[in-house]
Amino acid sequence: MRILHFFFLLLFSNAINAQKANTFIKPNSDDNTLLWQISGNGLTKPSYLFGTFHLLCKDDIHFSTACREAIANSNKIYLELDIDDPATLLSGFTLMNMKEGKKLEDLFTADEYKKVSTYFKDSLKTALGLFKNMKPYFLMALLYPKMMPCKAVSGVDEAIASLAKKNNKEIKGLETMAFQASLFDSIPYAKQAEELLQAIDSIDKSKKYFALLNKAYLQQNMKLIETMLNDPEFGMEENQGILLDNRNMDWIGQLKIIMKNEPVFVAVGTGHLIGDKGLITLLRAGGYTVKAIGNK
Numbered sequence: 001m002r003i004l005h006f007f008f009l010l011l012f013s014n015a016i017n018a019q020k021a022n023t024f025i026k027p028n029s030d031d032n033t034l035l036w037q038i039s040g041n042g043l044t045k046p047s048y049l050f051g052t053f054h055l056l057c058k059d060d061i062h063f064s065t066a067c068r069e070a071i072a073n074s075n076k077i078y079l080e081l082d083i084d085d086p087a088t089l090l091s092g093f094t095l096m097n098m099k100e101g102k103k104l105e106d107l108f109t110a111d112e113y114k115k116v117s118t119y120f121k122d123s124l125k126t127a128l129g130l131f132k133n134m135k136p137y138f139l140m141a142l143l144y145p146k147m148m149p150c151k152a153v154s155g156v157d158e159a160i161a162s163l164a165k166k167n168n169k170e171i172k173g174l175e176t177m178a179f180q181a182s183l184f185d186s187i188p189y190a191k192q193a194e195e196l197l198q199a200i201d202s203i204d205k206s207k208k209y210f211a212l213l214n215k216a217y218l219q220q221n222m223k224l225i226e227t228m229l230n231d232p233e234f235g236m237e238e239n240q241g242i243l244l245d246n247r248n249m250d251w252i253g254q255l256k257i258i259m260k261n262e263p264v265f266v267a268v269g270t271g272h273l274i275g276d277k278g279l280i281t282l283l284r285a286g287g288y289t290v291k292a293i294g295n296k
Contacts, residue, residue: 026066028292034220034270035067036280038259040289045263047255048074049279049290051270052157053217057150060218061159064295068163074265077164078258079157081180082173084165095181097133098189104132104139107193119200136192137184140199147203147210160267174251174268186242217270220295226274245277252282 028035034051048070071077082088105113117128124142131139145153164171184192199206209228216224251268258264273279283290 026294028294031292032220032222033292033295034217034222035064035070035293035295036273037070037291037293038283038288039291041287043259043263043288045073047259047263048265048293049273049283050160050265050267051217051222051273052155052160052267053214053270054155054157055144055148055153056156056214056217057148058152058154059150060214061154061156063159063163066293066295070293071160071163071169071265072167073263074169075262076170076172076258076264077160078172078174078255078264078266079161080173080175080268081157081177082171083157083161084171085173088173088177091177092181095177096135096138098135099185102133102189104128104134104136104193107136107190108197112193112197116196116200123203135181135184136189136196137187140192140196143199143203143206144210147207148214149211157267164265169265174254174266175247183242187239222270222274225270229271229274244271248272248277248279248282251279252286255283256286 036049037046038049039046050067050070104116108116113128120126120128120142123146126142161171213225213228216228251272255264255266268279271278275281280290
Protein backbone atom coordinates (compact mmCIF):
# COMPACT_ATOMS: atom_id res chain seq x y z
CA MET A 1 0.00 0.00 0.00
CA ARG A 2 2.87 2.37 0.85
CA ILE A 3 4.43 1.60 -2.55
CA LEU A 4 1.16 2.43 -4.28
CA HIS A 5 0.89 5.64 -2.26
CA PHE A 6 4.45 6.56 -3.26
CA PHE A 7 3.74 6.10 -6.97
CA PHE A 8 0.54 8.12 -6.68
CA LEU A 9 2.45 10.99 -5.11
CA LEU A 10 5.13 10.70 -7.78
CA LEU A 11 2.59 10.81 -10.60
CA PHE A 12 0.71 13.65 -8.93
CA SER A 13 3.80 15.78 -8.44
CA ASN A 14 4.91 15.15 -12.02
CA ALA A 15 1.49 16.18 -13.28
CA ILE A 16 1.71 19.41 -11.32
CA ASN A 17 5.20 20.11 -12.62
CA ALA A 18 4.09 19.42 -16.19
CA GLN A 19 1.27 21.92 -15.88
CA LYS A 20 3.28 24.57 -14.03
CA ALA A 21 5.04 27.10 -16.24
CA ASN A 22 8.75 27.62 -15.65
CA THR A 23 8.07 31.12 -14.42
CA PHE A 24 11.52 31.80 -13.04
CA ILE A 25 13.67 29.62 -15.30
CA LYS A 26 14.78 32.15 -17.88
CA PRO A 27 17.94 32.55 -19.97
CA ASN A 28 20.78 34.53 -18.48
CA SER A 29 22.26 37.46 -20.42
CA ASP A 30 25.74 35.89 -20.36
CA ASP A 31 27.57 32.78 -19.15
CA ASN A 32 28.14 34.12 -15.63
CA THR A 33 25.73 31.87 -13.77
CA LEU A 34 25.94 28.69 -11.72
CA LEU A 35 22.68 27.28 -13.11
CA TRP A 36 22.40 25.66 -16.56
CA GLN A 37 19.58 23.92 -18.38
CA ILE A 38 20.27 20.81 -20.49
CA SER A 39 17.88 19.95 -23.33
CA GLY A 40 17.79 18.54 -26.85
CA ASN A 41 19.42 15.36 -28.16
CA GLY A 42 16.25 13.35 -27.58
CA LEU A 43 15.52 14.50 -24.02
CA THR A 44 11.77 14.70 -23.35
CA LYS A 45 12.27 17.01 -20.37
CA PRO A 46 15.18 19.29 -19.47
CA SER A 47 17.71 18.48 -16.78
CA TYR A 48 19.79 21.00 -14.85
CA LEU A 49 23.45 21.49 -13.99
CA PHE A 50 24.56 23.55 -10.99
CA GLY A 51 28.04 24.54 -9.83
CA THR A 52 28.73 24.14 -6.12
CA PHE A 53 31.46 25.34 -3.79
CA HIS A 54 32.38 22.80 -1.15
CA LEU A 55 32.92 25.32 1.64
CA LEU A 56 31.26 28.70 2.22
CA CYS A 57 30.23 30.86 5.12
CA LYS A 58 26.85 29.48 6.14
CA ASP A 59 25.17 32.89 5.86
CA ASP A 60 26.31 33.18 2.22
CA ILE A 61 24.44 30.07 1.06
CA HIS A 62 21.20 31.02 -0.66
CA PHE A 63 19.29 29.54 -3.58
CA SER A 64 17.42 31.55 -6.19
CA THR A 65 13.79 30.89 -7.05
CA ALA A 66 14.99 29.58 -10.42
CA CYS A 67 17.27 27.07 -8.71
CA ARG A 68 14.49 25.93 -6.37
CA GLU A 69 12.15 25.54 -9.34
CA ALA A 70 14.77 23.51 -11.23
CA ILE A 71 15.04 21.16 -8.24
CA ALA A 72 11.24 20.91 -7.99
CA ASN A 73 11.03 20.02 -11.69
CA SER A 74 13.63 17.25 -11.39
CA ASN A 75 12.93 13.66 -10.36
CA LYS A 76 16.27 13.07 -8.65
CA ILE A 77 19.21 15.09 -7.34
CA TYR A 78 22.70 13.94 -8.30
CA LEU A 79 25.70 15.08 -6.26
CA GLU A 80 29.31 13.95 -6.50
CA LEU A 81 28.60 11.68 -3.52
CA ASP A 82 25.36 10.49 -1.98
CA ILE A 83 25.96 12.42 1.24
CA ASP A 84 22.49 11.44 2.47
CA ASP A 85 23.67 7.83 2.84
CA PRO A 86 25.27 7.20 6.29
CA ALA A 87 27.34 4.38 4.79
CA THR A 88 29.10 6.94 2.57
CA LEU A 89 30.33 8.90 5.58
CA LEU A 90 31.21 5.83 7.64
CA SER A 91 33.29 4.32 4.86
CA GLY A 92 35.20 7.57 4.52
CA PHE A 93 36.97 7.22 7.85
CA THR A 94 38.89 4.09 6.85
CA LEU A 95 39.37 5.10 3.21
CA MET A 96 41.09 8.33 4.26
CA ASN A 97 44.05 6.35 5.56
CA MET A 98 47.14 5.54 3.51
CA LYS A 99 47.69 2.05 2.23
CA GLU A 100 50.17 -0.51 3.57
CA GLY A 101 50.23 1.03 7.04
CA LYS A 102 52.08 4.11 5.82
CA LYS A 103 52.46 6.84 8.46
CA LEU A 104 52.85 10.59 8.18
CA GLU A 105 56.19 10.36 9.95
CA ASP A 106 57.44 8.28 7.00
CA LEU A 107 56.80 11.19 4.63
CA PHE A 108 58.53 14.03 6.49
CA THR A 109 61.92 14.76 7.96
CA ALA A 110 61.93 15.22 11.73
CA ASP A 111 61.89 19.01 11.36
CA GLU A 112 59.08 18.94 8.79
CA TYR A 113 56.95 16.67 10.95
CA LYS A 114 57.50 18.97 13.93
CA LYS A 115 56.39 21.97 11.84
CA VAL A 116 53.17 20.23 10.73
CA SER A 117 52.51 18.93 14.24
CA THR A 118 53.02 22.38 15.78
CA TYR A 119 50.67 23.99 13.25
CA PHE A 120 47.93 21.47 13.99
CA LYS A 121 48.37 21.95 17.72
CA ASP A 122 48.57 25.76 17.74
CA SER A 123 46.26 26.73 14.89
CA LEU A 124 43.82 23.84 14.62
CA LYS A 125 43.87 22.87 18.30
CA THR A 126 44.23 19.26 17.22
CA ALA A 127 46.91 16.65 17.83
CA LEU A 128 48.47 15.47 14.58
CA GLY A 129 48.88 12.03 16.15
CA LEU A 130 45.14 11.48 15.72
CA PHE A 131 45.69 11.42 11.96
CA LYS A 132 48.99 9.54 11.83
CA ASN A 133 47.86 7.31 8.93
CA MET A 134 45.74 9.82 7.01
CA LYS A 135 46.50 10.76 3.41
CA PRO A 136 48.03 14.26 3.38
CA TYR A 137 45.43 15.56 0.90
CA PHE A 138 42.66 14.78 3.37
CA LEU A 139 44.64 16.59 6.06
CA MET A 140 44.79 19.63 3.77
CA ALA A 141 41.01 19.76 3.89
CA LEU A 142 41.28 20.54 7.60
CA LEU A 143 43.12 23.76 6.72
CA TYR A 144 40.27 25.22 4.65
CA PRO A 145 38.06 26.38 7.55
CA LYS A 146 41.02 28.44 8.80
CA MET A 147 40.95 30.33 5.51
CA MET A 148 37.33 31.36 5.98
CA PRO A 149 36.37 34.82 7.31
CA CYS A 150 33.65 33.25 9.49
CA LYS A 151 33.25 30.53 12.11
CA ALA A 152 30.02 28.97 10.83
CA VAL A 153 30.85 27.21 7.56
CA SER A 154 28.97 24.72 5.42
CA GLY A 155 29.05 23.18 1.96
CA VAL A 156 26.71 24.11 -0.88
CA ASP A 157 26.33 20.38 -1.57
CA GLU A 158 24.96 19.79 1.93
CA ALA A 159 22.53 22.69 1.55
CA ILE A 160 21.26 21.29 -1.77
CA ALA A 161 20.83 17.86 -0.17
CA SER A 162 18.78 19.47 2.60
CA LEU A 163 16.63 21.33 0.06
CA ALA A 164 16.18 18.12 -1.94
CA LYS A 165 14.94 16.25 1.12
CA LYS A 166 12.42 19.01 1.84
CA ASN A 167 11.16 18.50 -1.72
CA ASN A 168 11.04 14.72 -1.20
CA LYS A 169 13.64 14.18 -3.90
CA GLU A 170 15.87 11.13 -3.94
CA ILE A 171 19.58 11.95 -3.64
CA LYS A 172 22.08 9.97 -5.70
CA GLY A 173 25.85 10.03 -6.12
CA LEU A 174 27.87 10.05 -9.34
CA GLU A 175 30.76 8.48 -7.43
CA THR A 176 31.44 6.45 -4.31
CA MET A 177 33.61 7.41 -1.38
CA ALA A 178 35.86 4.47 -2.25
CA PHE A 179 36.47 5.88 -5.72
CA GLN A 180 37.19 9.41 -4.46
CA ALA A 181 39.60 8.08 -1.86
CA SER A 182 41.35 6.01 -4.54
CA LEU A 183 42.10 9.20 -6.49
CA PHE A 184 44.45 10.24 -3.72
CA ASP A 185 46.20 6.88 -3.89
CA SER A 186 47.15 7.61 -7.50
CA ILE A 187 49.06 10.73 -6.41
CA PRO A 188 52.28 9.81 -4.54
CA TYR A 189 51.95 10.31 -0.78
CA ALA A 190 55.33 12.06 -0.73
CA LYS A 191 54.00 14.61 -3.24
CA GLN A 192 50.89 15.12 -1.11
CA ALA A 193 53.06 15.65 1.97
CA GLU A 194 55.13 18.23 0.11
CA GLU A 195 51.99 20.13 -0.86
CA LEU A 196 50.69 19.98 2.72
CA LEU A 197 53.89 21.65 3.89
CA GLN A 198 53.60 24.29 1.18
CA ALA A 199 49.99 24.96 2.18
CA ILE A 200 50.98 25.54 5.81
CA ASP A 201 53.89 27.80 4.80
CA SER A 202 51.67 29.91 2.55
CA ILE A 203 48.49 29.93 4.64
CA ASP A 204 48.20 33.74 4.69
CA LYS A 205 48.60 33.95 0.91
CA SER A 206 46.09 31.15 0.50
CA LYS A 207 43.57 33.02 2.65
CA LYS A 208 43.65 35.96 0.22
CA TYR A 209 43.29 33.64 -2.78
CA PHE A 210 40.47 31.73 -1.12
CA ALA A 211 38.67 34.98 -0.28
CA LEU A 212 38.86 36.08 -3.94
CA LEU A 213 37.64 32.68 -5.12
CA ASN A 214 34.76 32.83 -2.65
CA LYS A 215 33.82 36.27 -3.92
CA ALA A 216 33.99 35.14 -7.55
CA TYR A 217 31.71 32.20 -6.73
CA LEU A 218 29.14 34.34 -4.93
CA GLN A 219 29.16 36.73 -7.90
CA GLN A 220 28.82 33.72 -10.23
CA ASN A 221 31.76 35.05 -12.22
CA MET A 222 32.55 31.90 -14.17
CA LYS A 223 35.27 33.50 -16.27
CA LEU A 224 37.16 34.70 -13.20
CA ILE A 225 36.79 31.33 -11.50
CA GLU A 226 38.28 29.63 -14.56
CA THR A 227 41.16 32.12 -14.63
CA MET A 228 41.89 31.59 -10.93
CA LEU A 229 41.74 27.80 -11.12
CA ASN A 230 44.18 27.92 -14.03
CA ASP A 231 46.61 30.11 -12.09
CA PRO A 232 49.82 28.00 -12.02
CA GLU A 233 50.57 29.14 -8.47
CA PHE A 234 47.28 27.91 -7.04
CA GLY A 235 45.78 25.78 -9.79
CA MET A 236 45.82 22.01 -10.19
CA GLU A 237 47.18 21.59 -13.71
CA GLU A 238 49.60 18.86 -12.56
CA ASN A 239 46.74 16.66 -11.30
CA GLN A 240 43.92 18.07 -13.43
CA GLY A 241 43.52 14.87 -15.42
CA ILE A 242 43.01 12.82 -12.26
CA LEU A 243 40.93 15.27 -10.24
CA LEU A 244 38.82 16.88 -12.99
CA ASP A 245 39.07 15.76 -16.61
CA ASN A 246 38.82 11.97 -16.23
CA ARG A 247 35.95 12.29 -13.79
CA ASN A 248 34.10 14.66 -16.13
CA MET A 249 34.31 12.10 -18.94
CA ASP A 250 32.99 9.39 -16.64
CA TRP A 251 30.09 11.58 -15.48
CA ILE A 252 29.13 12.44 -19.07
CA GLY A 253 28.78 8.73 -19.80
CA GLN A 254 26.50 8.33 -16.78
CA LEU A 255 24.46 11.47 -17.46
CA LYS A 256 23.63 10.49 -21.03
CA ILE A 257 21.82 7.43 -19.67
CA ILE A 258 20.34 9.13 -16.60
CA MET A 259 18.92 12.17 -18.42
CA LYS A 260 17.41 10.01 -21.15
CA ASN A 261 15.30 8.23 -18.52
CA GLU A 262 14.20 11.20 -16.39
CA PRO A 263 14.88 14.88 -15.63
CA VAL A 264 17.54 15.37 -12.95
CA PHE A 265 19.32 18.17 -11.11
CA VAL A 266 23.09 17.66 -11.11
CA ALA A 267 25.15 19.64 -8.58
CA VAL A 268 28.94 19.27 -8.67
CA GLY A 269 31.95 21.47 -7.96
CA THR A 270 32.03 24.54 -10.21
CA GLY A 271 35.51 23.59 -11.42
CA HIS A 272 33.91 20.64 -13.23
CA LEU A 273 31.68 22.92 -15.31
CA ILE A 274 34.26 25.19 -16.87
CA GLY A 275 37.00 24.89 -19.49
CA ASP A 276 37.48 22.93 -22.70
CA LYS A 277 37.13 19.63 -20.84
CA GLY A 278 34.37 20.81 -18.51
CA LEU A 279 30.85 19.40 -18.38
CA ILE A 280 29.25 22.29 -20.27
CA THR A 281 31.62 21.90 -23.24
CA LEU A 282 31.38 18.09 -23.18
CA LEU A 283 27.57 18.13 -23.09
CA ARG A 284 27.43 20.54 -26.02
CA ALA A 285 29.91 18.40 -27.95
CA GLY A 286 27.59 15.45 -27.28
CA GLY A 287 24.71 17.20 -29.04
CA TYR A 288 22.90 18.72 -26.07
CA THR A 289 21.75 22.33 -25.79
CA VAL A 290 23.20 23.79 -22.59
CA LYS A 291 21.69 27.16 -21.75
CA ALA A 292 22.74 29.63 -19.05
CA ILE A 293 19.84 30.31 -16.66
CA GLY A 294 19.37 33.47 -14.58
CA ASN A 295 20.21 32.61 -10.97
CA LYS A 296 19.85 35.84 -9.00
